[in-house]
Amino acid sequence: MAKSRNNLLGVGGQRKKLSRADQQGAGSARVADRKVAEDKKQELVRKMRERAEAQAAATAEPSTDQDA
Template identity: 75%
Template sequence: MAKSRNNLLGVGGQRKKLSRADQHGTGLTRASGQQSADDRKQELLRKMRERTQGKQDGQQS
């Protein structure tokens, strides 16, 4: 009877440690970092489409 079955301490995983800036809502957030990654992906896709269009136009001429 030494162990308590109602003790749920530590159940549910660990939480990410937040910096003081993140706790107060200032500084770089994950959402804004993700947005810049999305922008880079869109730029890369645009460049790839331009390359494929250039190759297709060169083959048709």
């Protein structure tokens, strides 16, 4: 028997293994979890930017609270 050079089984990557819940159509919970995680990340980034801007503004202003 000759070698099979036309055997394309497995070409194109592997399929994602679905959990039992995903197979039954309950996979939308994962999407919701990702959305919540993305929202938390955006909130954290916003807070960090506000703190950085406040710190930059505080260092840019000369201090006038010197005791003479």
